[in-house]
Amino acid sequence: MKAVITVIGKDRVGIISMVSTECAAHSVNVIDISQTVLDGYFTMIMVVEISEMSTSFSAFAEHLAEKGRENALDIRVMHEDIFNAMHRI
Amino acid sequence: MINTQDILQTIKMIREENLDIRTVTMGISLFDCISDDPARLEMKIYDKITTKAKDLVRVCEELEHTYGIPIVNKRISVTPISYVGANLSSAGYVRLAQILERAAKTLGVNFIGGFSALVQKGATKGAEALIEAIPEALTVTDHICSSVNVASTKAGINMDAVRRMGEIIKMTAESTRDRDSIGCAKLVVFANIPEDNPFMAGAMHGFGEPDTVINVGVSGPGVVAAAIKAAGDCDFSTLADTVKNVAFKITRVGQLIAKEAARRLNTPYGIVDLSLAPTPAAGDSVAEILENMGLACTGTHGTTAALALLNDAVKKGGVMASSHVGGLSGAFIPVSEDRGMIDAVKAGTLSLEKLEAMTAVCSVGLDMIAIPGDTSAATISGIIADEIAIGVVNTKTTAVRVIPAIGKRVGDDVAFGGLLGHAPIMPVREASCEAFIARGGRIPAPIHSLKN
Numbered sequence: 001m002k003a004v005i006t007v008i009g010k011d012r013v014g015i016i017s018m019v020s021t022e023c024a025a026h027s028v029n030v031i032d033i034s035q036t037v038l039d040g041y042f043t044m045i046m047v048v049e050i051s052e053m054s055t056s057f058s059a060f061a062e063h064l065a066e067k068g069r070e071n072a073l074d075i076r077v078m079h080e081d082i083f084n085a086m087h088r089i
Numbered sequence: 090m091i092n093t094q095d096i097l098q099t100i101k102m103i104r105e106e107n108l109d110i111r112t113v114t115m116g117i118s119l120f121d122c123i124s125d126d127p128a129r130l131e132m133k134i135y136d137k138i139t140t141k142a143k144d145l146v147r148v149c150e151e152l153e154h155t156y157g158i159p160i161v162n163k164r165i166s167v168t169p170i171s172y173v174g175a176n177l178s179s180a181g182y183v184r185l186a187q188i189l190e191r192a193a194k195t196l197g198v199n200f201i202g203g204f205s206a207l208v209q210k211g212a213t214k215g216a217e218a219l220i221e222a223i224p225e226a227l228t229v230t231d232h233i234c235s236s237v238n239v240a241s242t243k244a245g246i247n248m249d250a251v252r253r254m255g256e257i258i259k260m261t262a263e264s265t266r267d268r269d270s271i272g273c274a275k276l277v278v279f280a281n282i283p284e285d286n287p288f289m290a291g292a293m294h295g296f297g298e299p300d301t302v303i304n305v306g307v308s309g310p311g312v313v314a315a316a317i318k319a320a321g322d323c324d325f326s327t328l329a330d331t332v333k334n335v336a337f338k339i340t341r342v343g344q345l346i347a348k349e350a351a352r353r354l355n356t357p358y359g360i361v362d363l364s365l366a367p368t369p370a371a372g373d374s375v376a377e378i379l380e381n382m383g384l385a386c387t388g389t390h391g392t393t394a395a396l397a398l399l400n401d402a403v404k405k406g407g408v409m410a411s412s413h414v415g416g417l418s419g420a421f422i423p424v425s426e427d428r429g430m431i432d433a434v435k436a437g438t439l440s441l442e443k444l445e446a447m448t449a450v451c452s453v454g455l456d457m458i459a460i461p462g463d464t465s466a467a468t469i470s471g472i473i474a475d476e477i478a479i480g481v482v483n484t485k486t487t488a489v490r491v492i493p494a495i496g497k498r499v500g501d502d503v504a505f506g507g508l509l510g511h512a513p514i515m516p517v518r519e520a521s522c523e524a525f526i527a528r529g530g531r532i533p534a535p536i537h538s539l540k541n
Contacts, residue, residue: 004091004096006096006100008100008104034093036093036097038097038101043097045093045096045097047091057151057154057155058150058151058154058155061154061155061157062154074104076100076157077157078099078155078156078157078158079155079156079157080091081156081345082099082156082157082158082342082345083091083095083096083099084091085341085342085344085345086095086098086099086338086341086342087091087092087095087098087099087338
């Protein structure tokens with residue numbers, strides 16, 4: 001089971017490190033990372049494996065969102081199924 | 090692997106274009122609560138609703154977190170109460186509304202719909218008592234919605250009920266006059282009412298439904314408006330395809346949430362309602378879609394055609410995205426809940442008559458329209474009769490939710506707050522239709538050959 005973590009905000013040192021540290025702390029394995037610029041904002045997309053996750057999805061998503069708010073970043077964790085539903089027939 | 094562009098598109102729709110699930114509505118049958126003892130009836134209804142829907146809000150919140158999409162409303166629809174409380178007095182129905190209110194508060198849901206009666210051919214004693222109870226029931230509760238079906242294509246129009254509903258709307262406005270007559274925002278008069286509609290104020294749990302069911306209403310006018318803007322100066326075929334593509338994606342999210350909510354609540358999945366439901370927020374407007382198609386202001390010439398294209402393309406895109414479609418399924422045009430509609434009324438471009446024409450090609454009717462507080466009950470009945478006739482003759486659902494704002498006149502505003510929004514008072518025709526409405530009886534069902 002996979003999830004997609006997106007981070008949107010102003011680019012600065014240590015964003016990837018912060019998010020991957022959180023992933024490791026919750027037994028979430030990073031599979032793929034890409035970054036781009038969307039409407040002038042730095043955007044990082046991380047695909048992660050959540051089968052072994054040590055907490056509930058809601059708790060992990062809320063925890064990362066909170067980390068994001070502390071750092072003026074919009075961090076979202078979304079189950080891969082929403083993307084598959086919208087973009088795959 | 091999901092590609093980056095797809096991920097970014099989804100995020101943009103949610104972040105900037107107000108993509109959300111408008112409602113997850115659990116339908117609950119109350120037939121097994123029927124009792125000849127009113128106290129026992131009340132207890133069984135409260136127990137059944139609070140048991141069956143005890144996890145509804147929690148599960149919806151889990152889904153919001155898991156899929157990262159807001160679910161704006163968590164609602165319940167129940168068997169039309171007039172059938173459940175058939176032998177109750179009017180006061181008994183008001184008490185039942187308060188029981189429903191208590192259940193809504195216990196569960197933390199936004200609304201319970203189904204304080205309803207179906208009287209297209211005639212009213213039972215129970216239906217009459219329920220209709221009688223509507224003004225007080227909507228005054229003493231905040232989370233209860235009421236609907237009355239006064240006509241169908243097969244039965245024709247019950248004009249006695251149309252006349253009575255004009256009076257009931259007026260009484261409801263009077264009894265909630267201290268809150269801009271908000272009671273009327275929770276009351277809707279229907280033709281061809283659907284039995285699986287998840288949207289308020291008209292949600293109810295129909296007769297052919299299972300014991301409990303999950304129905305989902307999608308939204309997304311902002312997403313459609315943005316897609317049309319991005320499509321630029323294209324012809325109508327491309328325009329329709331653009332809407333279809335976006336509607337497909339929006340509906341797939343609805344389908345995902347509906348199936349997952351049903352699974353987690355151990356409840357059958359009913360339908361996805363393919364609707365474009367606006368909110369008063371900026372960038373969440375059906376009027377904006379029409380204006381992005383090339384109209385300077387909604388309500389001007391070309392509006393009905395633009396809406397017809399939109400409504401049809403939304404259905405075509407949505408039908409393929411969902412395994413079961415139902416409810417109202419179409420673009421909504423509630424005036425107070427749509428910033429673009431409000432602006433068009435204020436600009437003097439959008440009139441009641443144009444709105445009536447628009448409802449012939451979309452869902453669902455004259456919706457959330459504030460009219461002067463001194464509008465007579467007969468005139469309100471006339472407005473209802475016109476709108477209902479469009480539904481009956483064209484074999485579609487139509488409805489009327491007008492608010493005669495007591496103490497207000499054209500030029501004034503009413504504000505309901507939240508998703509119900511605010512509305513400028515729209516003028517109605519001054520000439521009387523009282524003698525027409527006073528005739529009573531039924532308008533016969535229309536013929537379905539010799540179409541023209």
